[in-house]
Amino acid sequence: MLRDGDDLERRIEKLGRINAALIERLDHYDKTRGSAWSLFQAALALEKEVAARNRDLERALADLSQKNHELAAARLAAEEANRSKTRFLRAASHDLLQPLSAARLFLSNLATMELGTDQSDLVKRLGNSFESVEELIRAVLDISRLDSQRIEFNRKAVVLDALFNRLRDEFEAPAAARGLRLRFARSSLAVDSDPVFLRRIAQNLVSNAIKYTDAGGILVGARRRGGQAWLEVHDTGIGIAAEDHDQIFAEFHRLGQDGCGEPGMGLGLSIVKRACAKLGHPVELDSEPGRGSVFRIGLEIVARNAPIRTSGARQHPDRDRLRGLQALIVEDNPAMRHGYAVTLRNSWGMRTHVVEGTAGARAVLTEIGLRPDLILADYHLRGSDTGLRTITVLRELTGAEIPAIVVTAHRNAAMVRNCARHGVRVLEKPIQPEDLRHALLRLVEERT
Numbered sequence: 001m002l003r004d005g006d007d008l009e010r011r012i013e014k015l016g017r018i019n020a021a022l023i024e025r026l027d028h029y030d031k032t033r034g035s036a037w038s039l040f041q042a043a044l045a046l047e048k049e050v051a052a053r054n055r056d057l058e059r060a061l062a063d064l065s066q067k068n069h070e071l072a073a074a075r076l077a078a079e080e081a082n083r084s085k086t087r088f089l090r091a092a093s094h095d096l097l098q099p100l101s102a103a104r105l106f107l108s109n110l111a112t113m114e115l116g117t118d119q120s121d122l123v124k125r126l127g128n129s130f131e132s133v134e135e136l137i138r139a140v141l142d143i144s145r146l147d148s149q150r151i152e153f154n155r156k157a158v159v160l161d162a163l164f165n166r167l168r169d170e171f172e173a174p175a176a177a178r179g180l181r182l183r184f185a186r187s188s189l190a191v192d193s194d195p196v197f198l199r200r201i202a203q204n205l206v207s208n209a210i211k212y213t214d215a216g217g218i219l220v221g222a223r224r225r226g227g228q229a230w231l232e233v234h235d236t237g238i239g240i241a242a243e244d245h246d247q248i249f250a251e252f253h254r255l256g257q258d259g260c261g262e263p264g265m266g267l268g269l270s271i272v273k274r275a276c277a278k279l280g281h282p283v284e285l286d287s288e289p290g291r292g293s294v295f296r297i298g299l300e301i302v303a304r305n306a307p308i309r310t311s312g313a314r315q316h317p318d319r320d321r322l323r324g325l326q327a328l329i330v331e332d333n334p335a336m337r338h339g340y341a342v343t344l345r346n347s348w349g350m351r352t353h354v355v356e357g358t359a360g361a362r363a364v365l366t367e368i369g370l371r372p373d374l375i376l377a378d379y380h381l382r383g384s385d386t387g388l389r390t391i392t393v394l395r396e397l398t399g400a401e402i403p404a405i406v407v408t409a410h411r412n413a414a415m416v417r418n419c420a421r422h423g424v425r426v427l428e429k430p431i432q433p434e435d436l437r438h439a440l441l442r443l444v445e446e447r448t
Helices: 002-111 117-147 160-177 195-211 268-279 334-347 358-367 387-398 413-421 433-447
Strands: 156-159 181-184 190-193 217-225 228-235 283-287 293-303 326-330 351-355 374-378 404-408 425-428
Touching: 002 117, 002 334, 002 433, 117 268, 156 160, 156 195, 160 181, 160 195, 160 217, 160 433, 190 195, 195 217, 195 228, 195 268, 195 293, 268 283, 268 293, 326 334, 326 358, 326 387, 334 351, 334 374, 334 433, 351 358, 358 387, 374 387, 374 433, 387 404, 404 433, 413 425, 425 433
Parallel strands: 181 217, 326 351, 326 374, 374 404, 404 425
Antiparallel strands: 156 190, 190 293, 217 228, 228 293, 283 293
């Protein structure tokens, strides 16, 4: 019996151990199940958070896409507005330049007549007023062109001595009127640039020097330094403080202090800066108040032995060289036609024939047998007709390379290159009578 009791106790003890182990396993299972559940719950929460963030991101991307569309539309609108502004300026300038150019021709012809003192003074004042308007229009057109992303330059070798001769002819009288000495140092250098814009750069620098110099003079020349030619304009004017050296190149910033210097528009040096930046010409300035200024433009040298004209050869041929020459004027604007005819006939003794376009020129040639000595034509005529087309047609009909000049209010590099291929000179409106005379005399020189 005792043995049976011992066995029962052992069985009971074993069952106790099994029960304890089972309880321990059950506890472990409960704990494990609790951790997995917690993880499952956390995963669900994280998934919801990710979904919410994805929705926020999608909304942000949609907003960004909308903003990009709006910015693209705004950019296109701004570009179109800029193109419209340029087109408007070109169209408006043409409409303004036509009557202004005609008026300048009439005034120049009036100035050659014998007038009383009061009448001469009135003509002079009218001329100055027209010159101010022309200067403003030219400045606006230059800035518009230089701001255009599609601007093209007609780069070529520019002989500095020839440029200086043109500037001398243009500015000798204004400098003398202010009692200033204007000197140009002769140069044997030719440089790489756009001849029209380089002349505009130099014109603005010399004009500013004259305006802001009350006594003394201006010296223009070229100096070789660092493998470049530096076009320099020295003056004995009012000078510029160091803190203003950058500001003077901004639009509408006028030089002058204590009433010194003539009033200006404040656009000349802005054009110089813009044009030089586009052409890759560095600009330097040395100046102090009361000690004058030196402006320098860096230019790449392309030739070092360009011909230098002597002071005698620099003078224009006598204006009688134009007397008696047959000039065909091709212009669709009545005022301009009359202005050209009066100036060429009364001022320079030329014989003139005027037509509106290619058809009229052809008729004059075939019906009355006119063989012009030279052609002066506006580039933009009626419809698709152009002055260059008139010139090429007349040359084909006559079998001769008739010397010709094209005048335009809308100069661009492609048009200039096209005219150059046909050996035709280009003058830009508003046309100055002296520039026209100079160009006509050049044609005569080249023909003889």
